[in-house]
Amino acid sequence: MDPEALYRRYGPMVYRRCRRLLGNEEAAVDAMHDVFVKVITRKDVLTADAPSSLLYRMATNTCLNQLRSKRRRPEVLDGELILRIAVTGDAEDRTAARSMLSRLFRKEQESTQTIAVMHLLDGMTHQEVADAVGMSVSGVRKRLRVLRARLKTMESEDSAEHASHRRTS
Amino acid sequence: MSSSSPEKAGASNPDRVPDLLLEQVHLGELPERQADEVRTRLDVEPGGPARLAALATGDKALFDRVPPAQFIAEVQRRQHLAAVQQQQQQQQQQSTPKWGWLAGPMVLATAVLLFVARPDGPSPSHVEPALGPATTMTERAKGHVSTATTGAVDLWLFRKRGDAVERMAQGAEARSGQRVQLGYHAHRTGYVAIVSMDGRGAVTRHLPVEGAAALKVSAGPGVMLDHSYELDDAPAYERFILVSSTAPFSVTDIERAAKALSGRKDGRSATLSLPSGAMQTSFLLTKVASGRHDR
Numbered sequence: 001m002d003p004e005a006l007y008r009r010y011g012p013m014v015y016r017r018c019r020r021l022l023g024n025e026e027a028a029v030d031a032m033h034d035v036f037v038k039v040i041t042r043k044d045v046l047t048a049d050a051p052s053s054l055l056y057r058m059a060t061n062t063c064l065n066q067l068r069s070k071r072r073r074p075e076v077l078d079g080e081l082i083l084r085i086a087v088t089g090d091a092e093d094r095t096a097a098r099s100m101l102s103r104l105f106r107k108e109q110e111s112t113q114t115i116a117v118m119h120l121l122d123g124m125t126h127q128e129v130a131d132a133v134g135m136s137v138s139g140v141r142k143r144l145r146v147l148r149a150r151l152k153t154m155e156s157e158d159s160a161e162h163a164s165h166r167r168t169s
Numbered sequence: 170m171s172s173s174s175p176e177k178a179g180a181s182n183p184d185r186v187p188d189l190l191l192e193q194v195h196l197g198e199l200p201e202r203q204a205d206e207v208r209t210r211l212d213v214e215p216g217g218p219a220r221l222a223a224l225a226t227g228d229k230a231l232f233d234r235v236p237p238a239q240f241i242a243e244v245q246r247r248q249h250l251a252a253v254q255q256q257q258q259q260q261q262q263q264s265t266p267k268w269g270w271l272a273g274p275m276v277l278a279t280a281v282l283l284f285v286a287r288p289d290g291p292s293p294s295h296v297e298p299a300l301g302p303a304t305t306m307t308e309r310a311k312g313h314v315s316t317a318t319t320g321a322v323d324l325w326l327f328r329k330r331g332d333a334v335e336r337m338a339q340g341a342e343a344r345s346g347q348r349v350q351l352g353y354h355a356h357r358t359g360y361v362a363i364v365s366m367d368g369r370g371a372v373t374r375h376l377p378v379e380g381a382a383a384l385k386v387s388a389g390p391g392v393m394l395d396h397s398y399e400l401d402d403a404p405a406y407e408r409f410i411l412v413s414s415t416a417p418f419s420v421t422d423i424e425r426a427a428k429a430l431s432g433r434k435d436g437r438s439a440t441l442s443l444p445s446g447a448m449q450t451s452f453l454l455t456k457v458a459s460g461r462h463d464r
Contacts, residue, residue: 003241003244004237004240004241007237007240007241008232008237009196010196011231011232011235011240012224012227012228012231012232013192013195013196015231016188016192016224016227017188020188029234029235032235033240033243033244033247034247036240036244037244037247037248037251040244040248041248052189052192052193052196052198053189053193056189056192118187118189122187122188122189123185123187124187124189124190128187128189128190132189
């Protein structure tokens with residue numbers, strides 16, 4: 001598929017994905033171009049029969065990297081995106097999600113970030129995430145399970161540190 | 170995170186069809202059975218069918234905004250830039266070229282007066298880039314880089330930190346006392362002007378340094394302006410605006426428009442009122458309190 005045909009077919013999807021994550025039309029157009037620069041150098045995308053999942057994932061990764069850099073629109077990471085993620089679920093989940101995602105963006109590998117965003121932000125099922133990222137359902141569950149365990153560890157550490165501060169203050 | 174995480178835990182609306190599935194139905198890339206399931210879900214989702222229908226409208230809107238020919242040109246430009254950066258980084262690993270920072274620093278808010286006082290200064294467009302050929306302007310770019318572009322002309326900013334030089338990102342934080350240098354890269358023949366405005370409302374002209382008319386430029390190597398600037402203590406922001414056009418235009422009009430904008434609350438983001446056919450792009454630096462100066 002030549003670049004123009006690729007753009008005509010998938011450009012709007014990539015643009016919409018970027019706009020949703022970045023919350024800004026101009027930034028979304030910019031990110032969309034970045035995605036296609038990567039796409040065009042990847043033959044597996046150009047030759048895939050139905051590359052929408054791969055493109056969607058690449059768009060997600062590209063935007064998360066931009067958000068993580070905290071240079072393009074830092075308020076998005078700390079504000080809109082996290083809040084959109086954090087309004088999910090019940091109160092317990094909201095707190096956990098906010099904490100978890102802020103840590104994810106700092107430390108976790110891209111694929112794990114993508115999985116978390118697709119599941120927590122996009123509301124995709126484990127099966128749908130698995131289809132999109134090319135992993136097994138059990139693999140997706142495992143990633144999320146590991147994240148939750150890691151989060152609990154961090155929360156425990158935070159609590160211990162907080163208690164220590166209270167004792168010393 | 171709740172330990173009893175349901176399958177769709179975290180979804181703002183668990184019954185809402187995820188965007189990816191919606192897109193795949195729109196693209197016809199789901200197996201028929203799965204597509205039918207998604208359509209059934211859309212039928213019962215409030216506004217579901219409208220979401221699907223809106224995709225076609227959105228497709229057209231994007232192509233109106235970014236026509237395929239423009240898209241291809243931009244992708245090719247970025248590929249070229251990436252290749253140049255890679256090449257330059259390889260060269261940089263083999264040597265440690267020195268930053269040829271040009272003339273001494275100026276306080277940005279007073280730059281116009283000082284420029285005018287230079288009777289023999291070469292036209293910036295005729296000055297070789299401080300880092301050598303145009304491509305070397307990107308060689309020290311590290312991490313996230315950013316180019317503001319009108320499509321015809323790119324605008325770049327560089328900052329000196331100690332002995333290192335970094336290409337600045339859109340929205341980067343900057344402090345009073347830091348030195349920045351502007352560069353531009355014309356992709357085709359046209360006319361260019363660069364002005365800046367700060368959070369105090371001061372407007373400074375950067376290109377051309379003299380005269381009432383925009384500078385004529387031709388496609389070719391990138392160009393660094395022949396002065397660096399020392400940021401003053403204006404609060405909130407420094408915003409550099411590049412205006413380009415295929416036709417001559419008055420820089421005086423651009424300065425006037427910038428002054429009008431600088432008095433507005435949305436001065437850091439609103440667009441200039443431009444002559445017909447002219448395009449603009451801006452590069453915003455966010456001013457932060459100066460704990461220390463990175464010179």
